[in-house]
Amino acid sequence: MFRLALDAMGGDYAPLQIVRGGLQALKEFPNLFVYFVGRKEEVLPLLGKEAEPYRDRFEVVDAPDVVGMQEAPSRVLKKKNSSLFVAAKLVREGAADALVSAGNTGAVLTVGKFVIGAIEELERPSIGVAFPNPRGKTVLLDVGANVDVKPRHLVQFAVIGHTYAEEILGIKNPRVGILSIGEEEGKGNELVKETYPLLKETKLNFLGNAEGRDIFAGTFDVIVCDGFVGNVVLKASEALGFAVINMIKEEVKKSFWAKVGAFFMRKAFRALKQKADFAEYGGIPLLGAKAPVIITHGRANAKAIRNAVRAAMEFYDHHFNEVLKNNLKNLAGEVLAKTRAGNSNNS
Amino acid sequence: MFRLALDAMGGDYAPLQIVRGGLQALKEFPNLFVYFVGRKEEVLPLLGKEAEPYRDRFEVVDAPDVVGMQEAPSRVLKKKNSSLFVAAKLVREGAADALVSAGNTGAVLTVGKFVIGAIEELERPSIGVAFPNPRGKTVLLDVGANVDVKPRHLVQFAVIGHTYAEEILGIKNPRVGILSIGEEEGKGNELVKETYPLLKETKLNFLGNAEGRDIFAGTFDVIVCDGFVGNVVLKASEALGFAVINMIKEEVKKSFWAKVGAFFMRKAFRALKQKADFAEYGGIPLLGAKAPVIITHGRANAKAIRNAVRAAMEFYDHHFNEVLKNNLKNLAGEVLAKTRAGNSNNS
Numbered sequence: 001m002f003r004l005a006l007d008a009m010g011g012d013y014a015p016l017q018i019v020r021g022g023l024q025a026l027k028e029f030p031n032l033f034v035y036f037v038g039r040k041e042e043v044l045p046l047l048g049k050e051a052e053p054y055r056d057r058f059e060v061v062d063a064p065d066v067v068g069m070q071e072a073p074s075r076v077l078k079k080k081n082s083s084l085f086v087a088a089k090l091v092r093e094g095a096a097d098a099l100v101s102a103g104n105t106g107a108v109l110t111v112g113k114f115v116i117g118a119i120e121e122l123e124r125p126s127i128g129v130a131f132p133n134p135r136g137k138t139v140l141l142d143v144g145a146n147v148d149v150k151p152r153h154l155v156q157f158a159v160i161g162h163t164y165a166e167e168i169l170g171i172k173n174p175r176v177g178i179l180s181i182g183e184e185e186g187k188g189n190e191l192v193k194e195t196y197p198l199l200k201e202t203k204l205n206f207l208g209n210a211e212g213r214d215i216f217a218g219t220f221d222v223i224v225c226d227g228f229v230g231n232v233v234l235k236a237s238e239a240l241g242f243a244v245i246n247m248i249k250e251e252v253k254k255s256f257w258a259k260v261g262a263f264f265m266r267k268a269f270r271a272l273k274q275k276a277d278f279a280e281y282g283g284i285p286l287l288g289a290k291a292p293v294i295i296t297h298g299r300a301n302a303k304a305i306r307n308a309v310r311a312a313m314e315f316y317d318h319h320f321n322e323v324l325k326n327n328l329k330n331l332a333g334e335v336l337a338k339t340r341a342g343n344s345n346n347s
Numbered sequence: 348m349f350r351l352a353l354d355a356m357g358g359d360y361a362p363l364q365i366v367r368g369g370l371q372a373l374k375e376f377p378n379l380f381v382y383f384v385g386r387k388e389e390v391l392p393l394l395g396k397e398a399e400p401y402r403d404r405f406e407v408v409d410a411p412d413v414v415g416m417q418e419a420p421s422r423v424l425k426k427k428n429s430s431l432f433v434a435a436k437l438v439r440e441g442a443a444d445a446l447v448s449a450g451n452t453g454a455v456l457t458v459g460k461f462v463i464g465a466i467e468e469l470e471r472p473s474i475g476v477a478f479p480n481p482r483g484k485t486v487l488l489d490v491g492a493n494v495d496v497k498p499r500h501l502v503q504f505a506v507i508g509h510t511y512a513e514e515i516l517g518i519k520n521p522r523v524g525i526l527s528i529g530e531e532e533g534k535g536n537e538l539v540k541e542t543y544p545l546l547k548e549t550k551l552n553f554l555g556n557a558e559g560r561d562i563f564a565g566t567f568d569v570i571v572c573d574g575f576v577g578n579v580v581l582k583a584s585e586a587l588g589f590a591v592i593n594m595i596k597e598e599v600k601k602s603f604w605a606k607v608g609a610f611f612m613r614k615a616f617r618a619l620k621q622k623a624d625f626a627e628y629g630g631i632p633l634l635g636a637k638a639p640v641i642i643t644h645g646r647a648n649a650k651a652i653r654n655a656v657r658a659a660m661e662f663y664d665h666h667f668n669e670v671l672k673n674n675l676k677n678l679a680g681e682v683l684a685k686t687r688a689g690n691s692n693n694s
Contacts, residue, residue: 072531106529134593144528147536181491181578182453189494189575212582216590228536229576231528233583235559240584243563244591246481251615261611268598268605 001033002316004309005096008038009066009083010103012299015039018102019046021305026054028306029313034058035096037087039066061086069298073106077114084108088115091291098292098312100283102300109145112286112293119321121328124149125288126157127227127295128164129234133218139165140179140215140223144231145286151195152339154178154224155202155332160287161222162204163327167318168285174221177210179229184209191226198339202332245273282311288324292316348380348404349663351656352443355385356413356430357450359646362386365449366393368652373401375653376660381405382443384434386413408433416645420453424461431455435462438638445639445659447630449647456492459633459640466668468675472635473504474574474642475511476581480565486512487526487562487570491578492633498542499686501525501571502549502679507634508569509551510674514665515632521568524557526576531556538573545686549679592620629658635671639663 006022008015015038022034036043040062051058065082067075076084084103088111090096099116101108109127118125128141139161146153158176165174178195180188185196187209199206210223215233225233248269252262262269283296283304292315294308328336353369355362362385369381383390387409398405412429414422423431431450435458437443446463448455456474465472475488486508493500505523512521525542527535532543534556546553557570562580572580595616599609609616630643630651639662641655662668675683 132594134590134597147528179579181494181575181582189573212579212584213586215583216586225579226536228528229579232526232559232572232576232580235528236562236580236584237559237587239560239563240587241591243481244588247479247618248612248615250481251618252612255614257611258615261608261615264604264608265595265599265612267602268595268608271594271598 002029002031002098002313003033003035003096004312005035005037005087005090005099006305006309007084007087007099007101007103008036008043009063010101010108011296012069012102013301014102015042016046017301018305019043020302021300022058022309023047023051023054024302024306025309026051026057029309032057032309032313035061035087035090037061037063037090038083039064061090063087067104067107069104071104071107073104073110076104076107076110084111085115088112091116096291097316098294100294100296100305100308100312102296102298102305102308105295105298108293108295109286112289113145116289116291116293118288119290119325121325122156122160122288124153124156125286126160127284128161128287129284130169131215131237133216135218136171137169138215138218138220138223139169140225140230140233141287142225142227142230143234143284144227146227148228149191149226151191151198152336154191154195154226155198155335155339156288156328157224158199158202158204158206158222159327159332160324161224162331163320163324164285164287165221167320167323168314169221171221173205175219176204176206176222176224177208177214177220179212179223179225180209181211182209183211198335201335204331245269283308285311285315290321292320349376349378349445349660350380350382350443351659352382352384352434352437352446353652353656354431354434354446354448354450355383355390356410357448357455358643359416359449360648361449362389363393364648365652366390367649368647369405369656370394370398371649371653372656373398373404376656379404379656379660382408382434382437384408384410384437385430386411408437410434414451414454416451418451418454420451420457423451423454423457431458432462435459438463443638444663445641447641447643447652447655447659449643449645449652449655452642452645455640455642456633459636460492463636463638463640465635466637466672468672469503469507469635471500471503472633473507474631475508475634476631477516478562478584480563482565483518484516485562485565485567485570486516487572487577487580488634489572489574489577490581490631491574493574495575496538496573498538498545499683501538501542501573502545502682502686503635503675504571505546505549505551505553505569506674506679507671508571509678510667510671511632511634512568514667514670515661516568518568520552522566523551523553523569523571524555524561524567526559526570526572527556528558529556530558545682548682551678592616630655632658632662637668639667
């Protein structure tokens, strides 16, 4: 049985869409147990009759507080009766195997880092996003969990990304790169120049510097960067994806024939919009946390929640953390030992 | 008379398209004088009869060497007989008022920085790109000329961006932001946190942190960042713009009706493709160099070269550097004096 802690109050359409998504998952996945965490008086009626057949596979855990979508993320650590905090605590205490939340991204990150925590072998968990490319997906990490990082963190991110690509995306021996400007070794900022030789020493399939364009080109399977750059790229890309779609709409309005054309292309546009919504499918995983944490878009609907539950199960079924621990040791153990925090070179 | 040094041998379609572009500009702009710099025996025949009416407004300056599009940028400083170096020297020596090149971007940057140099008031010139947004343009700088920067450089970039937005894009009192993650003061990496209070002290219209999405939203007119982040964003955005267009094409191929739709929308697509090609119109300016330097795409054709010449003239006509010098003094003089290189706080 896979036991999920679901933050029923987080998200723009909470609790209705979250509860519906959990219910949908219960119907589809017979090995799933769901803790619906939130205001009991709001959650219970939403479950209603439809939930009765699954009565032995869920529990409503009362949590009177809610972390607002616009609240300062750190506030969650003081709101110990919030649905998000209580859900994270269920995971930390071993009652639940994973956490799914559509709440305030920063707050979910905060409980992931400080309530659930990273596995011992890592200093920090990392957020990865799988961007679409013509042939498949490219994982970019970190995209916002870690802002100022040292070279050894980027090495850790590389192993995390490798593990994600291999286990979850099914890419064998993933091609790993470091985000930089210019292709040749020696190009980039200080952080990149210091990290490059370390990555070369690992047993990862390290191809060297990746440029911004490589994120969408299919030339790399995993690209590592600090969370500042990664977050800027993620947000710029999301915005640009939607901006392009809006520009098409604007252009279409200008001509009758273009309107006719757009009518015939509506299916194609829908497919495109989905692809541009990078976090749509299954949410964004916080990788390297002690248990799977899936952060979905604030505007997640029932289907998105169902997908996020599915994603969390996948991490669990693949024994993601066990594999990650082995990979950290086998692929980068020596490099990481050498660069451990506190060592003189401080890399 | 505005005297332009045109690198006739730089670019994928050099010298043919470059020479044609220069010729086109001579026809259109009666106050223009062009130095065509390149292999005389190749350039002269391309000018041919068509150039005769303008015989007193151009000169072919022989330069037997060429900097290859894939050559290491620093090599240009050793290739003193290359068209690019000779063209830059014409500017340095005051024979020409501006430089246009479609050559190896890094090499153009290199001559811009080291042969022509920055104005005295600045430590470094900066490359800015004007991204399209629904209401106009947003200037992002630096996008690759300066990789590891100090807070005072970002303040300089902010004044450069302000001047560019006001003088060239015609935006009054431009809204200035610093690229970060999270909107509130105090969010971001160390560089941002140190720079924020300095920008607040200037007389710029500083609105605070901008996020990745703001680049395409029209919420800021100028956004500053270090050249590493800026270059990654620029290249990722260019790649994504084209990737989206290719995705549309792929989707279109899947259905007959979508093909019909695409036929009716072909004009809209063309407009879109132009917007996605951020550097298409007029090339990318190296801002703060002692004379205007315009870097166009390597694949620039005659029209792109003509546009780049037009852009260089605009900088010249607006006395860009005079205005920039005044702005540096009036808008940020105190802050910059306080943070001058070598000062104890080294910011």
